[in-house]
Amino acid sequence: DVQMTQSPSTLSASVGDRVTITCRASQTISYWLAWYQQKPGRAPKLLVYKSSSLQGGVPSRFSGSGSGTEFTLTISSLQPDDFATYYCQQYDSYPYTFGQGTKLDIK
């Protein structure tokens, strides 16, 4: 199975900050990577697919990049609604594994 490792596990930041979350794959997955946002008690929401394609309706302050084994999700200017947990997921090979999550909380 492809292991997905996110860093950091927890990130404290303030409204207006620029933040970056990293996701590393244990083997190359080309650009077959998605990012999800999950708030407490809610289902995950797709933000980015194919490493850098923004899902419709997602604010442009979110962006994704990377290929191969290293990927990043960047939020250019944090808004109050962005405090949540973020997961990456590879869909290059089965089983389609997720990272362990990065909890973004208010500093």
Add this chain to the structure above:
Amino acid sequence: HLVQSGGEVKKPGASLRVSCTTSGYTFTDYHITWVRQAPGQGLEWMGRVGGLSVDRKYSQKFQGRVSMTTDTSTNTAYMDLRSLTSDDTAVYYCARGGRGSLDPWGQGTLVTVSS
């Protein structure tokens, strides 16, 4: 739009069926994927099934214990899990998609396994 069945409490050794009723798109054009999340934990991919129920892929972890099917007459997907243990206590999600990213997701079904 994906709407899941309600929460359940099961005893160890029992079986579980969760349904996922879809609307707003052509059901047979997409796979449905099942993902679960244990309390306070991350997301775990369980498997996916094609809209016509013939294209299935399961995580090795659940092989032999899980079955994913669909009913095209009601645009509903089902996930059956047998021989439940306390480790199966989780929120179970369905999501549209099977060979790529997942969107949208159902609201989740909380399953508690307890004696």
